[in-house]
Amino acid sequence: MLHTNSTADWRDLVSLRELIRGRTLHPGDEGFEEACSGWLLTVEHRPAVVVVAADADDVAAAVRFAAEAGRPVAVQSTGHGKSVPADGAVFIATEQLRELAVDPRARTARIGAGLRWGEVLAAAAEYGLAPLCGSSGQVGVMGYLTGGGLPLAGRTYGFAADHVRSLDIVTADGRLRTVSPTQEPDLFWAVRGGKSNFGVVVAAEIELLPLRTIYGGELWYPGEDPTHAAHVLGTYLAWAKEQPEEMSSSVTLMRLPNAPQLPEEFRGRSFVQIRVIYTGGEEQGARLVEPLRALGPEKNTCAVLPYTQITEVHQDPKNPVSVHLRSALLHELDDEAVGELVSFIDPSNPGGPYPGIELRHLGGALNRPPGRPHAVSTQGAAFHLWLRMPAPAERAEAARTAADEVLERLGRWDTGAMLPGFLFDHDSAPERVRRAYTEDDYQRLAALKATYDPNQLFRINHNIPPLGDLSEITSTAQ
Template identity: 80%
Template sequence: MTEVSEMTDMLDTDSAAADDVAGLGTVVRGRTLYPGEEGFAAACSGWLLTVEHRPAAVVVAADAEDVVAAVRFAARVGRPVAVQSTGHGKSVPADGAVFIATGELRELSVDARAGTARIGAGLRWGEVLAAAAEHGLAPLCGSSGQVGVMGFLTGGGLPLVCRTYGFAAGHVRSLDVVTADGVLRTVSPDREPDLFWAVRGGKGNFGVVVAAEIELLPLRTVYGGELFYPGEDPVRAARVLGSYLAWAKGLPEEMSSSVTLVRFPDVPQLPGEFRGRAFVQVRVVYVGEAEQGARLVEPLRALGPEKDTCGVVPYTGITEIYQDPKGPVRTHLRSALLGELDEEAVAELVSFIDPSVSEGPFPGIELRHLGGALDRSPGRPHAVSTQGAAFLLWMRLPALAEGVDVREIADGVLERLGRWDTGAMLPGFLFDHDSAPERVRRAYGEADYRRLGALKAGYDPGRLFRINHNILPLGEGERVRS
């Protein structure tokens, strides 16, 4: 067969395959978009640009009924379902799927007396922060106000005040979720509690979450900020990192913190103040009295930071502490859960930002301090746990130069840190590299994974929801690879 005829056959096959979704627009009120149409590419895109979606069709859902209709349609024609609001945690390309965009499900109401908020699937944390603050209340959010609420909650949700309050999943009261049978269910501790447990940590494996009711906290301000230390001198960088690790061991649960080691390449894409430099960055968030927060931070200040922004921060500004990028990025993300770190770990970590190494790697390596409330059983049990780890390692590798294999660099970093790797992961920090079943298993303890597999077999035996970090139905085991 010639190359031209092969291409013609492929086009004919794609056209025939698309015929089964041609009627999708007749069953939903919202927009239905097909490849090549205006708005299709934008609907498939998102914050993380390293994963590209090529679905058979996009449904921009106008309401929960559209989600129900789209799920039923996909099941009838044998297409998988993919769902996305902001695209921060894209993992598996949604090729050939019915792609449900939930960005227009924008319900938001705050019940100040009950201390709760009802949130639609299209909302981002920045919007919820602003609405809750009008009543002197606050949600448990992460480091970016641009992250979608539902993706955060279904991944378990590691908030910036995690050591004080635990996972955000433990503060969810109920969820409205469309399951694979096309039924809209409200799940809670009293209504289908097994499914309620599974969705909070099981990511997108059990349905499309269209709304949530969450608890809010009476927090107006926190004491927080960041301290920047020059990292060009490996001896000083090691002293800062080692001092931070010793400091973190004695912290009360009201203090949550992280440390980041970063070395920037000397490239024109970066601002001059960062180009070619290395830093050790410590970030803190304390929910007690500001005076006590300042006293706790004093040992870090004694290390002589180049920049110190710590002070009283309105809770609405909590996501600015980390200065996460607000626009789309082409970055490779990896994570691991680490145990306690010793002097050898400090030396290994500091070596990644050593300027005497003329070439990369140039990863940003963040260690978020765990423990505290994260290690206790939540009042509303959920399917996420640190599995006893001391730190979450979160690594970001921007694709700044062509020809640089950032995945290979990430593999090398994690291999060198293998002695301290617990082998476990957090479901909310699984990324495109982590889609294989054996890596998904690492995000859960053995008993929890088996329970999730049993529930997957009950609620989605045909794996309609498999465009994700897929949990295999119990009984399929390792036979299912795709």
């Protein structure tokens, strides 16, 4: 095993270059900092070495090297899912794995781990087809798929993991395996939801949908008056319960700072923002949204959109950000919950601002067992709560405190469960990771971890320890 900072350690790290076709970068090399940065700036990586893999063979060589050296493996494409610092790790950057082939007859796409959803959207659209993506076209495909993938049209089609046909993965033994419902089905089950706990996924084959357009957009309502804000939110919650599965939606409560970088019409204001995605026709979509339009939104962008523009509905930031991210799965929300939520954006209340409290409506296909079983489940929840609190260094602690307050005050509606694709910051602690799975699924994942990665090579993630290590986590969680 290597000893950090020893002469032998450095020689062996440098020798890794001889095994790799792509780039091998060490601290101080040009491009090192850029390669291990990424979209989420609140987590900083300080790996021992970065391997910018040119192909799957490079990934396998890097994994074998890490295993022999006794170093953990970290993997990153875009850095949207960073949760644990990759200090001292062999850091595999997959950005150059850019395979992309659409089969219009089979309605499938084969995609490399370096691609972003915007690229897959554009390629599929040439054939009138569409992938099940989330709210940002900048997100890397593989972290999204292995986290389960909560699509914007999820109530209609379920999780993105439901539509994965096969995965190519390099496991801790350095082998490249293709896993599917017929090839190592247990590992195929585990990777879709288990994130990077079982290896480095280098490519995937996914199903595409025959969708050219959707009906969707945003409706913005002023939220400074708590009575009006409560009326809008309560009306939305009642409306959402009555919607068919073709309608997916979310509501975000925002209390924005009076900051010069914001457009003037948003500075220091509060809003209730509703977003809708309808996979049926324009006429029916407009009819279903009419009760929301009747509330008098200040801004309404609902219209027929090319599917390639589906990610524009959420307007997620494209540039790297410092933001504190938390999540939860909630029961149905009542009038008391509405009051708590609205209080966060009431300008007369102390605290805040709270610029991103989002409730994504679940149900429909998301709450049904998938055709290809995987480790992701809403566990019967009605809403997914997603908190995004800007957290530059000088306000990092305030952002964490604000998020903790939101979760504490909504605790009576918290199911206690989470989604594995939304585990950040201290939600990456093993005792909290356990909440992202049913108990049976967690035990199965831990058993498979003991089979495929007993030495915890892949632990720079929301870690699932091997089965034999679970007793300590269980006692900590109690």
